[in-house]
Each structure stands twice: as C-alpha cells, then as structure tokens.
Amino acid sequence: MALDRIALSDFRNHAATELSGTARFNLLVGENGAGKTNVLEALSLLSPGRGLRRAALADMVRAGSQVGFTVAAGLKQDGEPVRLGTYCENAHPGRRRVRINGSDTNATALGEWLAITWLTPAMDGLFTGPAADRRRFVDRMALALDPAHASHAARYEAALRERNRLLSDRRDPESGWLDAIEAQMVQHGGALMTGRARLIETLMARLAAMPAEPFARPAITYAPGAPDSPDGLSQALYEGRSKDRLAQRTLSGPHRDELEVIHAAKRVPAAQSSTGEQKAMLVAITLAHAGLAAQGRAGILLLDEVAAHLDPVRRAALFDQLRGSGAQVWITGTEPSPFDTILSEAAIWRIANGEVQRL
Numbered sequence: 529m530a531l532d533r534i535a536l537s538d539f540r541n542h543a544a545t546e547l548s549g550t551a552r553f554n555l556l557v558g559e560n561g562a563g564k565t566n567v568l569e570a571l572s573l574l575s576p577g578r579g580l581r582r583a584a585l586a587d588m589v590r591a592g593s594q595v596g597f598t599v600a601a602g603l604k605q606d607g608e609p610v611r612l613g614t615y616c617e618n619a620h621p622g623r624r625r626v627r628i629n630g631s632d633t634n635a636t637a638l639g640e641w642l643a644i645t646w647l648t649p650a651m652d653g654l655f656t657g658p659a660a661d662r663r664r665f666v667d668r669m670a671l672a673l674d675p676a677h678a679s680h681a682a683r684y685e686a687a688l689r690e691r692n693r694l695l696s697d698r699r700d701p702e703s704g705w706l707d708a709i710e711a712q713m714v715q716h717g718g719a720l721m722t723g724r725a726r727l728i729e730t731l732m733a734r735l736a737a738m739p740a741e742p743f744a745r746p747a748i749t750y751a752p753g754a755p756d757s758p759d760g761l762s763q764a765l766y767e768g769r770s771k772d773r774l775a776q777r778t779l780s781g782p783h784r785d786e787l788e789v790i791h792a793a794k795r796v797p798a799a800q801s802s803t804g805e806q807k808a809m810l811v812a813i814t815l816a817h818a819g820l821a822a823q824g825r826a827g828i829l830l831l832d833e834v835a836a837h838l839d840p841v842r843r844a845a846l847f848d849q850l851r852g853s854g855a856q857v858w859i860t861g862t863e864p865s866p867f868d869t870i871l872s873e874a875a876i877w878r879i880a881n882g883e884v885q886r887l
C-alpha cells in the first residue's frame with residue numbers, strides 16, 4: 529500500500545504538478561528553491577495537522593492563484609483505489625477541507641489511511657533548541673499512535689492559559705474557579721503525560737531492536753515536569769498556587785516535561801554530539817517511529833535533504849533501513865549522486881521552477 533499518484537494544483541510554486549508511476553524510493557532533485565520541499569509539504573498535508581512547515585494555509589496557496597490550492601493523491605488498498613484530497617479555497621483562507629473517495633470529511637480521517645512521518649533540516653536544531661520544540665516533536669509522534677493525544681494537548685494548553693490568567697489577576701480569584709481549571713489540567717495533562725511516556729517506552733523498544741552502528745543509537749528519557757500521577761499533579765498545582773502567582777506562570781505540569789536524548793554508546797547528551805551524530809540520532813528516531821506508526825496503514829516517510837551531514841557509510845545504512853522499513857520514501861536532494869546506491873530502485877523527478885520532469 530503506497531501512494532501511486534500525486535497531483536498539486538496552485539500549491540506554493542506548483543501551478544499544476546503531477547507525479548505518477550511512483551516507487552518505493554521517490555527522489556526529487558533540483559536546484560535550491562526549485563520546489564522540492566513544497567512537494568513534501570503537500571504530501572505532509574495528507575495527514576492531520578498543519579503539515580511539515582506548520583505554515584498558514586493562505587501561505588501555501590500559489591501567489592496569484594484565483595481559486596486556492598488542491599493536493600490530491602491516490603493509493604490502492606487491497607486492490608481497490610482510494611482517493612485522498614485536501615484543499616483550501618481563497619474564499620475561505622483559514623479552512624482546510626478534506627475529501628476521501630469523493631466525500632467531505634475531516635483531516636483526522638486522513639490518519640486512518642496514511643501514517644506520514646518527516647524529517648526536515650528545520651529539525652536539525654531539535655536537541656539544542658527550546659524544550660517546547662522537543663515536546664511538540666514528541667506530541668506529533670504520540671498523535672500518530674493515538675489521535676486523541678492532540679485534543680488532550682490543546683485542552684491542557686487552554687486550561688493552562690486560563691489558570692495563568694486567573695493567577696495574574698490582581699483580585700483574589702475564587703478558589704472554586706481555580707479548582708475547576710486545575711481539574712481540567714489534571715484530566716488532560718495526565719493523559720498527555722501518559723501518552724508521552726507510552727510513546728517513549730515503545731520507541732525505545734523499537735530503537736533497541738535497531739543496529740547500534742553505524743547509526744548513533746539514541747537513548748531517550750523523559751523527565752516529567754510534574755509528578756506523573758493525577759493525584760500528584762493535582763497536589764502540585766494546588767500547593768503551587770502562591771508561588772505560581774508570584775512567578776505569574778505555572779511552574780509545574782506537563783508543559784515543563786523535558787525529552788532527554790543521549791548518544792547511547794558514548795553516554796554524551798545529544799545536544800553535545802556532533803552535527804552528523806545528531807542527524808543520525810534524529811534519523812534513527814524517525815525510522816523507529818515510522819515503523820511504530822504504520823500499524824496497517826500506508827507508511828510514508830518524507831526526508832528533506834537527509835543526505836546532508838551523513839557520510840557515505842551512514843547514508844548506505846540509511847538506505848538499507850529504509851528498504852527494510854516497508855514505507856514509501858520521498859527524498860529530496862540537489863543532485864542524484866548521493867543516492868547512487870538506490871537510483872536503480874527509485875522513481876526520479878527533476879524539479880525546476882515548480883515544474884516536474886520524470887528522469
């Protein structure tokens with residue numbers, strides 16, 4: 529089960545692009561700014577969420593388009609064709625529509641067909657950047673295993689904002705209000721912490737089954753930002769009210785969770801590992817997660833500029849892992865040469881100015 533046809537219309541710099549005759553490996557080559565990542569972004573919209581750039585829908589509509597963008601794809605499930613599509617009309621710029629087999633539905637339904645995972649250069653600073661980015665990374669992975677994870681995250685964030693607002697209000701808030709808000713934080717925050725812990729546990733089991741070399745196998749731990757039981761979180765929030773009021777923010781809770789990643793063999797934190805080692809650890813996590821997420825759905829891996837920072841040995845190991853992963857892989861690069869060892873098994877397109885030519 530894999531995508532066999534993709535069509536983009538008025539999507540970023542693609543006026544009308546169609547890719548058919550896809551393969552296990554799909555290679556998009558072209559100069560900087562040609563429109564390669566735009567194809568991956570379009571594919572990423574075939575999953576719930578905001579896509580790999582987290583961009584506003586209006587930004588994805590091709591400049592000058594009179595109508596809006598459309599991304600359509602086809603796959604086969606047990607020999608039967610399935611048509612997936614998502615689009616945004618200029619008349620409703622903030623609204624993403626989804627159609628499956630000709631019927632209107634919502635983005636969550638896309639997750640029943642495809643499990644899409646991506647790795648982009650924007651994620652290269654994940655281990656050294658803000659903890660919030662790592663939490664979002666974990667939540668995105670957890671969402672692929674349990675669609676309810678996203679709504680727990682959104683509801684927890686909303687309750688957290690409301691608690692901070694109540695605490696920073698000069699008037700003494702009714703404690704009944706705080707009790708109610710904290711109860712919501714415990715309900716959704718508890719589910720969030722459980723989802724994150726479960727994701728990391730299953731991810732670690734998967735990583736342990738992967739070869740330790742030549743990839744730098746990461747060890748992942750999760751440091752909760754609050755006691756990770758509902759009673760413990762409830763008590764921490766209740767007892768933290770005065771301190772939190774002074775700090776004007778909530779000092780404990782899953783919004784303070786930290787994902788800790790260590791280069792397992794060297795026992796060095798990922799943040800202090802080399803650029804190539806960090807990339808290799810990210811690749812390992814992405815591959816492990818892609819395997820977990822597929823669960824009977826079509827697994828799609830979007831790898832933007834993945835060859836950069838990887839030496840030839842690691843690149844060959846990556847292709848071996850990808851071959852064994854069962855996922856359909858979409859890779860971008862400025863030239864085909866780093867992909868020599870998979871060229872014979874790949875569908876290759878050259879992209880220039882948003883136009884595509886099959887090689």
Ligand SMILES: Nc1ncnc2c1ncn2[C@@H]1O[C@H](COP(=O)(O)OP(=O)(O)OP(=O)(O)O)[C@@H](O)[C@H]1O
Nearest residue numbers: 540541560561562563564565566587588589590591
């Ligand atoms: N809404 C839009 N309408 C038209 N063109 C757009 C729109 N959004 C982005 N672009 C253009 O898309 C191009 C970038 O495409 P993309 O990011 O896919 O490049 P790329 O081939 O991945 O390049 P690189 O190798 O540099 O990463 C830019 O030239 C940008 O101006």
